[in-house]
Structures are given as C-alpha cells and as structure tokens.
Amino acid sequence: MKNLTKLALAGAIAAVTATASMAQELYTPNLSYRTGPFAATGIPLMNGQRDYMLMLNARDGGIGGVPVNFEECETGYSTEKGVECYERTKGQAIVTQPWSTGITLQVLPLTNVDEIPILAPGYGFSPMSDGKVFQWAFNMPAGYWDAASMILNELGGGTPAGLAGKKIGFLHLDHPYGKEPIPFFENMAAEHGFEFLPIPVGLSEMQNQSAQWLQIRRERPDYVVMWGWGAMNAGAITEAVKTRYPMDQFIGVWWSGHDADLAQVGADGAGYRSISWSQPQNDSGVMQAVNEHVVSAGDSLASDEERSGVFYQRGVVMSMMLAEAIGNAQAEFGVSEISASQLRWGLENINLTADRLAELGATGMVSPFSTSCSNHTGHAGGWMLQWDGEKFVQASDHLTSDMDAIKPLIAAAAADYAAANAPWPTNDDC
Amino acid sequence: MLYRIAGQFKTSYQKDQALFPVQQDAWLLGIILLFAWLILPLTASEFVFQTLLIPVLIYALAATGLNILTGYAGQLSLGTGAFMGVGAYACYKMVTIFPDLNLFIAVLLSGTFSAMVGVAFGLPSLRIKGFYLAIATLAAQFFLIWLFEKWAWLYNYNASGAIQVPNLDVFGIAVAGPLATSMAQYYFILIVVTLITVLVINLTRGNQGRIWKATRDMDIAAELIGINLLKSKLMAFAVSSYIVGVAGAMFVFLWRGAAEPNLFDIELSFRVLFIAIIGGLGSILGNWLGAILIVALPVILNTVPGVVGLEIKSATVEHINVMIIGALIIFFLIVEPHGLARLWALIREKLLIWPFPH
Numbered sequence: 177m178k179n180l181t182k183l184a185l186a187g188a189i190a191a192v193t194a195t196a197s198m199a200q201e202l203y204t205p206n207l208s209y210r211t212g213p214f215a216a217t218g219i220p221l222m223n224g225q226r227d228y229m230l231m232l233n234a235r236d237g238g239i240g241g242v243p244v245n246f247e248e249c250e251t252g253y254s255t256e257k258g259v260e261c262y263e264r265t266k267g268q269a270i271v272t273q274p275w276s277t278g279i280t281l282q283v284l285p286l287t288n289v290d291e292i293p294i295l296a297p298g299y300g301f302s303p304m305s306d307g308k309v310f311q312w313a314f315n316m317p318a319g320y321w322d323a324a325s326m327i328l329n330e331l332g333g334g335t336p337a338g339l340a341g342k343k344i345g346f347l348h349l350d351h352p353y354g355k356e357p358i359p360f361f362e363n364m365a366a367e368h369g370f371e372f373l374p375i376p377v378g379l380s381e382m383q384n385q386s387a388q389w390l391q392i393r394r395e396r397p398d399y400v401v402m403w404g405w406g407a408m409n410a411g412a413i414t415e416a417v418k419t420r421y422p423m424d425q426f427i428g429v430w431w432s433g434h435d436a437d438l439a440q441v442g443a444d445g446a447g448y449r450s451i452s453w454s455q456p457q458n459d460s461g462v463m464q465a466v467n468e469h470v471v472s473a474g475d476s477l478a479s480d481e482e483r484s485g486v487f488y489q490r491g492v493v494m495s496m497m498l499a500e501a502i503g504n505a506q507a508e509f510g511v512s513e514i515s516a517s518q519l520r521w522g523l524e525n526i527n528l529t530a531d532r533l534a535e536l537g538a539t540g541m542v543s544p545f546s547t548s549c550s551n552h553t554g555h556a557g558g559w560m561l562q563w564d565g566e567k568f569v570q571a572s573d574h575l576t577s578d579m580d581a582i583k584p585l586i587a588a589a590a591a592d593y594a595a596a597n598a599p600w601p602t603n604d605d606c
Numbered sequence: 607m608l609y610r611i612a613g614q615f616k617t618s619y620q621k622d623q624a625l626f627p628v629q630q631d632a633w634l635l636g637i638i639l640l641f642a643w644l645i646l647p648l649t650a651s652e653f654v655f656q657t658l659l660i661p662v663l664i665y666a667l668a669a670t671g672l673n674i675l676t677g678y679a680g681q682l683s684l685g686t687g688a689f690m691g692v693g694a695y696a697c698y699k700m701v702t703i704f705p706d707l708n709l710f711i712a713v714l715l716s717g718t719f720s721a722m723v724g725v726a727f728g729l730p731s732l733r734i735k736g737f738y739l740a741i742a743t744l745a746a747q748f749f750l751i752w753l754f755e756k757w758a759w760l761y762n763y764n765a766s767g768a769i770q771v772p773n774l775d776v777f778g779i780a781v782a783g784p785l786a787t788s789m790a791q792y793y794f795i796l797i798v799v800t801l802i803t804v805l806v807i808n809l810t811r812g813n814q815g816r817i818w819k820a821t822r823d824m825d826i827a828a829e830l831i832g833i834n835l836l837k838s839k840l841m842a843f844a845v846s847s848y849i850v851g852v853a854g855a856m857f858v859f860l861w862r863g864a865a866e867p868n869l870f871d872i873e874l875s876f877r878v879l880f881i882a883i884i885g886g887l888g889s890i891l892g893n894w895l896g897a898i899l900i901v902a903l904p905v906i907l908n909t910v911p912g913v914v915g916l917e918i919k920s921a922t923v924e925h926i927n928v929m930i931i932g933a934l935i936i937f938f939l940i941v942e943p944h945g946l947a948r949l950w951a952l953i954r955e956k957l958l959i960w961p962f963p964h
Contacts (some may be wrong), residue, residue, distance in 0.1 A: 208920065208921070210920075210921035210924075211921055211924050211925065247920070248919070248920040248921070249920050250920040250921045250923065250924040252924065255862070255869065256661075256862075259656065259657075259862070260656070260657045260905060260908075263652060263653045263656045263657055264653055264657075264909075277766075278768075278864075278866055278869075281766070281768055281770065281864045281866070282862060282863055282864050285770070285771075285783065285784035285863060285864075286784050286863075288784065289784050289785065301766070350755055350767075351767070351866060351868065352766035352767055352768045352866050355765060355766055355767045356765070356766060358765065359765050376755075378752075378755070379868050379871070380748075380871075589765065593770075596762075596770060596772060597770065597772055597773065597783065597784070598772070598773065599773065599785075
C-alpha cells in the first residue's frame with residue numbers, strides 16, 4: 177500500500193511538472209509515421225526534422241531562449257489516426273504538420289475555426305499557395321504544380337514549347353496526391369502541343385506494376401514522369417529496370433527521389449532523375465552542427481548512411497524553415513513564447529536570402545525564397561538530382577517554375593475551394 | 607444481489623415476451639442512455655467527442671448493419687467498407703445537387719442507394735454460400751472502390767478526387783462541415799443511431815428476425831417450412847446495406863469531413879467485421895462492446911503513458927498498443943469464442959442465480 181501511495185504521488189508530481197514545463201516551450205507537434213506501409217520513406221524525413229530541432233535545443237537552448245518541444249504523434253499514415261493526433265495536440269500546438277495529403281485535406285477546413293497554421297513543406301494541396309483564401313496553410317518552398325512546371329521546363333530544354341510533338345507518360349498514384357498535378361499537365365499539353373498520357377497506379381497495385389509498364393512499352397512515351405510514394409517508387413524503378421526503360425527518360429517528383437529505393441537497383445538505376453527543392457550538403461554548417469550536438473551526443477535515431485541522404489537533409493530543411501518562422505514571429509512581436517496566430521505572421525514573412533542561408537549554414541540545401549501574406553508557397557524552384565549508381569547528384573542548374581502558367585490555376589482552384597466550402601472567410605487585405 | 611429477480615412476476619404472455627423481462631436490465635439501459643444523452647455530452651472535451659464518442663457510435667452502427675447480414679442471416683460479407691462508401695458518395699451527391707436538403711433526410715435516403723447496391727451484389731447469395739459468397743462480396747468491395755476512383759461525376763470532377771463536406775445546417779444549427787460543433791454532430795448521430803438501433807432490436811426479435819435465423823441455421827430446413835430463401839436473403843442484404851450506408855454517410859459527413867476513395871478500402875470492411883465478430887455475431891449489444899474494444903480502447907491506451915508521466919516515443923506507444931489490443935482480442939476469443947456479448951450474457955446469468963451456482 178505504501179509503495180502504491182508513493183507511486184501515485186510520483187505520478188502526480190510528474191503530471192504537475194509536465195504541465196508546468198508546458199508553459200515554457202514552443203510546442204510544434206509532428207504527425208509522424210514511423211509505422212505502417214509508408215514508414216520506410218517517412219522515417220528519414222522525421223529524423224531530419226527532429227534532429228534539427230534537437231540541435232537548436234542543445235546549441236542555442238531552443239529558439240529565442242525557449243526550448244522547442246518537437247513531440248511526435250504517430251499516425252501510421254492513417255487519416256483516422258491523423259485526426260486523432262490533431263485533436264490531441266491542437267490545444268497547445270502553435271503549428272500542425274499533417275504529413276499526408278489525406279490528413280491535410282481533413283484539417284484544412286478546420287484551420288479557420290481553430291486558427292492553427294498548417295505547415296506542409298512541399299506537399300499538400302497546391303492551391304494553398306493562395307494566402308488570401310488559405311490564410312492558415314503553407315506549403316513552402318514549392319508546390320506540386322511548381323514541380324510539374326520545372327520538370328517540363330527541363331525536359332523541353334528551358335521551355336515546355338520544346339516538348340511539342342512529344343509524348344509524356346504520367347505514372348502516378350491513384351490518390352489525391354498523385355492526381356494533384358494532372359490539371360496543370362493537361363493545360364500545358366493543350367497549350368504547347370505535347371501528348372499527355374496519365375497512367376494511374378492503384379493503391380493495391382503499388383508493388384506490382386506490370387500492367388502499367390506493359391502499357392508504357394506499348395505506348396513508347398518519350399518521357400515517363402512519376403508521382404509516386406512509399407512502395408510505389410521502388411516498384412516502378414525495379415519494373416523500369418526489368419523492362420529496360422531508358423533511365424534518363426524517367427523523372428520523378430521530389431517524393432520519388434529516396435536513396436533507399438534507388439539503392440535497390442544500384443548501377444542499373446543510373447540516369448534516373450528526380451526534381452527536388454532541397455539538396456543534400458554533407459559539409460554544410462548545419463549538418464556539422466547536427467553532427468556535433470545531436471549525433472555525437474547519441475541522440476539521433478538515424479544511421480550515418482541515412483543522414484547523408486536526400487530525405488533526411490530535406491527534413492532538416494523543413495525544420496529550419498519552421499524555426500525561421502518562429503524566430504521571425506518572436507522578433508516581430510517581442511515575445512519568446514509565440515502563439516499560433518503570431519507564428520502565422522512568421523510563416524508569412526519568411527525571407528531566406530542567400531545571406532541568411534549562409535548564416536544558417538545551409539547554402540545550397542534549398543534555394544533562396546520569401547513568402548508573403550498572399551504567397552504562401554514562395555516558389556523557390558529547385559534542381560534535378562540524378563542517381564549516379566550510388567547517390568543522388570545535382571544534374572541541372574537552378575530551375576524555376578513557370579509562374580505565369582501556375583498563377584491563374586492557383587487562383588481558380590482556390591476560388592473553387594472557397595465556393596464549395598462557403599461560407600469561407602478570405603483575407604482581402606493581401 | 608444486483609440481479610435479484612425475486613418478486614418480479616409475469617402474469618401474462620405479453621409481459622413474459624417483453625423487451626426487458628428482468629427489470630434491472632431496463633434500469634441499466636436507462637443509466638446508459640442517461641450517460642449517452644446527457645452526462646457524456648455535457649462533460650466531454652472536443653478530443654473525447656472526436657476520437658471516442660462519435661467514432662464508437664458510427665462504427666457500432668456499421669457493425670449492427672453487418673451483424674444483421676452475417677450474424678442473423680448467416681451471409682458472410684467482406685464488402686462493408688464499399689457499402690459505407692456508397693452511402694457517403696450518395697449523400698455527397700444529394701447535398702451538392704440539392705443544397706437545401708435537410709441533412710437528416712439526406713443521410714436516411716443515402717442508405718437506400720447502398721441498399722440497392724447491396725441487393726444487386728446479394729443476388730448470387732442464393733446460389734453460392736459461405737466462403738464463396740465472401741469472395742463475391744469481395745468483388746463488390748474492389749469494384750466499388752474502383753468506381754469511386756474512376757467515375758469523376760461522383761466527386762464533382764474535383765481535381766484531387768476526394769470529396770469534401772460543405773457547411774450544412776439543420777434547423778439553423780451547423781451539423782456538418784468545419785463550422786459544426788462536436789456536440790451538434792454528436793447529437794445528430796445519436797438521434798439516428800438510437801432510432802435505427804431501436805428498429806433493429808425489434809426487427810430481429812420479430813418475425814423477420816426468426817426468418818433470418820432459420821435461414822442462417824439451416825437453409826434447407828428453412829425452405830421446407832415454407833420460408834422464401836431468396837426473399838429472406840435479399841431482405842437481409844437490403845436492411846444490412848441500408849444501415850451500413852447510413853453509417854457511411856455519417857462517417858464522412860459528421861465525423862471525417864473529407865474522404866478519398868481508399869478510405870473505404872478493404873481495411874475498413876475488416877475493421878467492421880472484427881467489431882461484429884469480437885462483439886458477438888447475432889447480437890446487438892455485441893456491436894457496441896466490439897466498437898468500444900476496437901475503436902475506443904486504442905485511443906485510451908495511447909493517452910496512458912502521457913497521463914502516468916512516462917516518456918515513451920510515440921511510435922513505440924503505437925507498437926505496444928497494437929500488441930495489447932491483439933493480445934486482448936485473442937484473450938477474449940479464447941475465454942469466450944462467441945464474443946463479448948456472450949461473455950456479458952454469462953456474467954449476467956451468474957449474477958441472476960447468485961449465490962447459488964449450479
């Protein structure tokens with residue numbers, strides 16, 4: 177009995193101290209997926225995000241002197257668990273990182289009511305770029321339509337007009353995520369006179385794409401562009417190797433550029449390209465800081481190999497953007513413990529110039545960009561990364577997207593969304 | 607002690623066949639209803655509403671629908687998730703085509719669409735039985751999911767292929783969409799679930815219920831005593847799919863707020879089937895016990911380390927959670943293979959004759 181009382185007392189004290197410490201931290205929960213079918217691609221990204229925040233806590237005592245509580249809530253990529261996590265964390269959270277297009281779609285309509293910003297770096301819903309309509313959602317530094325545009329620019333030799341008369345196969349996951357860029361591709365195909373051929377891969381056939389690759393062999397597209405995730409990437413790449421599709425005509429989006437997927441085929445995959453808004457820089461200042469404060473201390477969950485990969489370092493950049501936004505908000509409002517709406521201001525006023533990136537030790541990891549009240553994406557542009565048989569290397573100059581083509585699409589899609597969800601408040605001051 | 611029935615005399619056949627032959631059962635149900643209708647909604651937080659109360663109600667309703675087909679009429683179905691999807695997409699089309707339609711009517715009507723689809727896929731049940739029928743319903747599962755993906759009209763040609771619930775109100779109170787409060791959604795669901803549950807309890811106690819049970823226990827014998835098997839089986843498919851469709855419409859409209867086709871994938875079918883099996887086939891109470899075990903318990907277990915003050919990684923908690931739930935399912939099925947409802951029935955029986963066991 178005595179022991180039981182002690183235990184209860186200890187529990188009570190722990191609970192009290194836990195709530196007390198809540199008051200002095202920046203709570204930025206991450207809806208992670210380290211379990212489930214997509215865990216292999218999720219883990220390096222989550223580790224990168226986590227290690228950067230741990231590094232800030234160890235090196236600077238957090239951001240502006242306040243430690244960051246980068247708690248993870250496990251979703252297993254399930255929308256249902258994601259909503260559970262959102263409900264659990266929204267009380268104290270200053271930001272939501274939903275980590276799946278499905279969860280983003282669920283949480284998006286709630287943002288105007290709960291007033292917590294969503295940060296979906298490089299994923300989510302492309303029209304989120306329109307800050308007038310999506311006041312609380314951010315998908316910096318680039319959206320899917322940027323990716324599509326950059327790929328077309330690169331393939332067409334600088335302009336999509338160079339693709340006239342060619343045929344592009346679009347191998348995509350038959351899911352909101354994979355369907356995102358289709359409207360943009362269709363517009364560009366009509367405008368520039370190339371043939372666009374969507375080839376969907378159902379969620380149940382991700383690992384066995386023989387039917388899709390048979391179609392590719394029959395249609396002989398000049399290029400295959402892939403919007404894949406999880407097991408679909410590895411499936412497509414092994415199938416492409418098996419059917420001897422020329423790898424230098426096979427291009428993926430940034431989520432289809434995971435080192436481990438290509439490592440399976442090794443040298444046979446050489447030539448495969450993936451557009452990316454981030455780039456690994458193993459010698460950069462920020463990676464050295466992570467090594468010094470997190471890895472040497474034994475706090476990192478990632479292996480050495482994983483840390484040199486594209487996804488881990490992309491995770492680092494994601495947390496860096498969030499930390500930058502928190503710092504901005506702290507400076508603007510003069511408080512160290514910022515609220516969710518203050519963080520929104522911070523996210524709207526990110527200005528990562530080349531100088532600022534050098535200061536952070538992240539030169540070349542992401543290209544300079546800035547956000548504003550009306551532009552929640554920043555449209556940073558990116559690079560083609562090419563698999564050389566062992567690792568991804570930069571294979572193009574800095575690419576930018578065709579904003580003239582994207583802007584009207586964003587405005588139209590955002591207006592559609594607002595109309596379908598009326599009454600939807602918009603911010604007309606932007 | 608608690609279940610002393612001394613002094614409760616039944617003086618007529620009607621009383622003997624009443625819904626609650628033992629008075630204490632009625633009291634117990636009264637307390638549960640009091641909790642469901644008053645105490646829980648007044649004390650629950652947003653988190654409790656969204657992750658415990660609302661999902662348990664919806665899953666229990668879906669399992670009730672499946673239980674009519676599988677538990678009462680004996681026809682194994684693996685297409686529950688897809689039939690839920692039919693209800694959800696039907697509701698979505700109705701509220702977007704007729705924006706002024708009352709959501710109660712839309713939800714109750716959407717069940718009729720899934721009932722029609724259910725009957726269509728139930729037609730083979732006259733010729734094929736058991737596992738073979740399960741495969742036929744599996745075909746429904748895959749075909750319907752494929753249809754939800756390919757037929758763009760169903761999701762109003764939305765670029766992402768997902769359906770998004772608009773803001774809707776009933777009698778001036780927002781019940782669906784981002785503006786709705788959890789309490790309004792809870793009461794909406796509670797009204798529909800209570801209504802359907804009362805109807806189902808009486809349906810299964812009555813003539814139709816006996817016809818289904820006869821079909822389940824031995825269909826040749828049932829045919830010999832004059833039961834029309836085609837009618838009985840199709841009726842089971844219709845009623846079951848109707849309820850499942852209503853549950854699906856509420857699943858999306860009053861809880862999730864958005865849905866992509868793969869939400870209704872086979873995993874959802876299995877989840878509902880497990881609820882029905884673990885709760886107890888051929889019982890109404892079992893669906894509720896099963897839903898609490900499968901839907902609510904993992905959420906509660908997830909919060910335990912935080913409350914006790916243990917620092918465990920979220921992914922580890924998830925792994926431990928899966929292990930605990932798995933162990934519990936095996937434990938309960940070993941202790942009582944007929945499900946939680948049977949377990950409760952045994953406990954109740956023991957309490958009735960306490961302190962004089964056989």
